[in-house]
Structures are given as C-alpha cells and as structure tokens.
Amino acid sequence: VHSQDKKIFNETDAQKEERLAWWVNDRFGMFIHWGLYSMPSRHEWVKSNEHITDSAYQKYFDLYNPDLYNPREWARQAKAAGMKYAVITTKHHEGFCLFDSKFTDYKATNTAAKRDLIKEWVDAFRAEGLKVGFYYSLIDWHHPDYTIDRVHPQRPNDPKDYDKLNKGRDMEKYRAYLKNQVKELMSNYGKIDILWTDFSFPGEHGKDHNDWNSLELIKMIRKLQPGIIINDRLDLGEYEDGGDFATPEQYKVSEWPTRNGKRIHWETCQTFSGSWGYYRDETSWKDNKQLLVLLIESVSKGGNLLLNVGPTSRGLFDARAQDRLKGMGEWMQVNGRSIYGCTEALAEFKRPDNSLLTYNPTTKRLYVHLLDYPLQRFELPGMKGKVKYAQLLNDGSEVKMHNTDKGDLALELPVRKPDVEIPVIELILQ
Numbered sequence: 001v002h003s004q005d006k007k008i009f010n011e012t013d014a015q016k017e018e019r020l021a022w023w024v025n026d027r028f029g030m031f032i033h034w035g036l037y038s039m040p041s042r043h044e045w046v047k048s049n050e051h052i053t054d055s056a057y058q059k060y061f062d063l064y065n066p067d068l069y070n071p072r073e074w075a076r077q078a079k080a081a082g083m084k085y086a087v088i089t090t091k092h093h094e095g096f097c098l099f100d101s102k103f104t105d106y107k108a109t110n111t112a113a114k115r116d117l118i119k120e121w122v123d124a125f126r127a128e129g130l131k132v133g134f135y136y137s138l139i140d141w142h143h144p145d146y147t148i149d150r151v152h153p154q155r156p157n158d159p160k161d162y163d164k165l166n167k168g169r170d171m172e173k174y175r176a177y178l179k180n181q182v183k184e185l186m187s188n189y190g191k192i193d194i195l196w197t198d199f200s201f202p203g204e205h206g207k208d209h210n211d212w213n214s215l216e217l218i219k220m221i222r223k224l225q226p227g228i229i230i231n232d233r234l235d236l237g238e239y240e241d242g243g244d245f246a247t248p249e250q251y252k253v254s255e256w257p258t259r260n261g262k263r264i265h266w267e268t269c270q271t272f273s274g275s276w277g278y279y280r281d282e283t284s285w286k287d288n289k290q291l292l293v294l295l296i297e298s299v300s301k302g303g304n305l306l307l308n309v310g311p312t313s314r315g316l317f318d319a320r321a322q323d324r325l326k327g328m329g330e331w332m333q334v335n336g337r338s339i340y341g342c343t344e345a346l347a348e349f350k351r352p353d354n355s356l357l358t359y360n361p362t363t364k365r366l367y368v369h370l371l372d373y374p375l376q377r378f379e380l381p382g383m384k385g386k387v388k389y390a391q392l393l394n395d396g397s398e399v400k401m402h403n404t405d406k407g408d409l410a411l412e413l414p415v416r417k418p419d420v421e422i423p424v425i426e427l428i429l430q
C-alpha cells in the first residue's frame with residue numbers, strides 16, 4: 001500500500017461524495033476577512049509586515065467599533081452575487097477573535113462591539129439560505145505561548161535571535177488553546193458546514209501537523225460536526241482523508257489537480273485586489289470580467305471559487321466590493337445554469353479558441369462561454385449531429401445551427417454581442 005493511501009476515518013468514497021455533494025454543486029462562495037487589521041486598512045499581514053509590536057497594535061483593539069455591522073446585509077449581497085456559501089475569519093493570524101471565546105480576553109466581546117459577532121453572522125447567513133463556514137488561523141501572533149515564526153519563507157537570513165525571543169513560550173499550551181477554541185467553534189454555533197484552517201508551513205523554520213496536533217484535532221472536529229467539510233491546511237497530506245479539498249490560493253490551476261493520479265476536490269480562494277483584509281489604498285482591483293473568468297475557469301477545471309471581501313472596520317462592504325458583487329450577480333442571475341451543478345466538460349467536447357466549457361452531467365447540457373465575442377459564425381469542432389438545440393443563456397433565444405462537411409457544427413450568432421459581460425451558449429445534447 002502506498003503511504004498516501006493511509007486513512008484516518010473509515011468513510012467510503014461514496015460516503016465522502018455524498019457529504020461533499022452540495023459543495024461540489026454550489027461552486028461559488030464568499031470569503032470574508034474581517035478583524036482589527038481592517039482599521040490600519042493596509043493588508044491583514046500589517047502587524048507582521050511592519051513589525052508592529054503588541055503594544056503598538058493595542059490601539060486597534062481599544063478603538064475597534066463595528067457600529068455599522070449588519071451581517072444580514074452582507075448575506076443579501078452574497079446571495080445576490082450568486083454565492084451559495086460563505087466562510088468568515090473567526091480569528092486571523094493577528095489572534096483577535098470575532099467570537100466570544102472563554103479562553104481569551106482578546107475578543108470582540110471586550111471591545112465596543114460588546115458581543116459575539118460570529119453568532120450574529122451565522123444566524124444572518126443561515127437566514128438568507130447560505131451555508132456557513134469558519135476560517136480559523138492556526139498561526140497566532142498574539143498568544144503568549146505561540147513561538148514566533150521567521151516570516152515564512154521570504155526572509156531566511158532574518159537577523160533576529162528567535163531562540164531568545166521564544167524563551168518561555170510553550171507550544172504545548174498553545175496547542176491546548178487551539179483545541180479549546182476549535183471545540184468552541186464546533187460546539188456553540190449549531191451546524192457548521194465548512195472549517196477552513198490556515199495554515200501549515202512544514203520545513204526548517206515552519207510549523208506542521210505536530211505543532212497543531214492536527215490528527216487529534218481533525219478527529220475531534222469530525223466527531224463534533226460529522227457532516228463538515230474541512231480544507232487541506234492541517235498538514236495531514238500523508239493521509240488520503242487528511243483534508244477534503246485542495247486550496248490553491250490566488251493562482252490559477254492549469255488543469256484539474258490530482259493526487260496519486262486521481263482527480264481531487266478543489267477550491268481556489270481569490271481576492272478582489274491582492275490583499276484579504278480591507279486595504280483602502282490598494283488600486284489593483286480586478287474588473288468584473290476577470291472575476292467571472294476566475295469563476296468559470298474554476299468550474300471548467302472541476303473546482304470551486306471562494307471569492308473574498310474585506311469589510312471596513314465599521315462593518316460595511318466598500319463601494320468597490322459592492323460594485324464587483326453586483327456585476328457578478330447580474331451575470332449569475334441569467335447564466336448561473338452554466339455554473340451550478342457543472343464541472344469540466346468531457347474530453348470529447350473540444351474547446352474552441354477563446355472560450356471556456358462547462359458541462360452539467362445531470363442535464364447533459366454543455367455550456368460554451370464566449371470570452372471574446374466571435375461575430376456571426378462560430379464552429380464547434382467535431383460536434384456534428386450531437387446537439388439537439390442551442391440557445392443563448394442570457395435571453396433564451398435560439399441559436400441556429402447546421403452541420404458542416406468537415407463534421408463540425410456551425411452556429412449562427414447575432415452580430416451584435418449580447419448585452420452581458422460573457423455570453424454563454426447552452427447546447428442541449430442529443
């Protein structure tokens with residue numbers, strides 16, 4: 001037996017597919033990064049990037065006041081964008097907890113918010129019909145027992161004396177804290193659909209499954225939340241079931257990722273502008289078309305998209321974020337059928353230039369996303385005789401077709417590009 005076939009749980013492949021069925025079907029979720037770092041508004045890593053000491057960072061805790069927080073409004077915007085699930089940072093690397101944990105004072109309850117912000121969030125998103133997930137940072141820059149990391153892995157020649165800095169810090173105690181908090185999250189908020197831990201960085205200066213006691217942790221998680229879906233960042237890669245899905249972060253996979261030659265579940269997490277936390281002055285915002293391509297391309301390679309919003313410290317999605325969500329929603333409202341329940345197209349369907357294909361195996365419908373509007377005539381190689389009916393998704397209008405002598409299928413598209421960011425042709429197969 002290959003070592004990578006080792007398993008922790010005795011769940012069958014069919015049982016796993018059943019547990020993940022909604023997630024595979026839904027395809028599109030919202031990531032939310034919210035914490036004290038939304039106040040400096042210059043990257044969620046600001047504390048580390050700028051070497052801000054605990055005492056200098058304290059002012060954010062003291063002045064934190066999300067007075068405009070209304071998670072129901074966030075949920076409405078997520079839903080209108082076509083997202084079906086959401087994952088929020090209950091604690092990011094800075095260590096600040098949005099939830100009311102018994103094991104720390106560094107939490108929203110002790111700020112002007114005076115309450116558990118996660119509790120309200122779960123209720124609001126559930127009420128809008130979205131599935132709910134918790135992001136929990138394994139890394140913790142605030143806990144007194146968490147040994148300070150070399151900023152991984154960019155600064156191997158960091159001159160700091162880490163041995164000295166870490167004297168008296170006891171990871172055994174941090175492990176207990178981590179376990180206690182995950183237990184709270186898995187026990188106090190009802191059914192939780194996703195747990196998104198972040199992250200392990202095995203290696204000489206890193207932290208791995210031993211530092212988190214990942215094996216014990218994942219067993220506890222599944223015991224408390226049997227149906228939960230867990231990402232792959234606990235460093236349990238030696239086990240086939242050490243995580244349910246792969247998490248390519250801010251890059252495009254070239255093809256459907258595999259493990260031991262078998263296709264795996266995956267979800268890419270992406271930002272609007274590069275950072276995850278609210279970043280006021282960042283100008284590198286993607287436009288609606290780029291964002292839609294991220295979504296379509298993920299589905300066309302069998303994956304999901306978790307698209308991030310970094311709300312402001314007062315609790316709002318800023319105008320840029322609202323604009324992007326609205327744009328995606330307009331597209332999803334009419335084209336969602338090419339996303340939900342869809343996956344990579346069968347190999348026999350060849351992808352025409354400047355297009356992306358998705359396929360719904362249940363309805364046997366093939367979707368051609370036209371990234372570059374081709375004018376009138378559009379040929380689908382090798383598709384002669386395979387299509388019953390073709391229509392544009394945006395307005396349900398018929399696309400006339402005829403077989404060519406070469407065995408291709410020629411479609412007659414309107415000369416004018418349909419009034420939608422990326423037009424989609426729906427092909428109902430024979």
Ligand code: H79
Binds near residue numbers: 044045152154249269
């Ligand atoms: O929560 C989000 C990120 O903060 C977190 N994962 C997503 C979901 C993440 N943290 N670190 N990383 C991902 C990879 C590490 C990147 C680093 Fe850097 C390069 C750390 C230091 C240099 C990026 C650039 C962060 C600070 C500067």
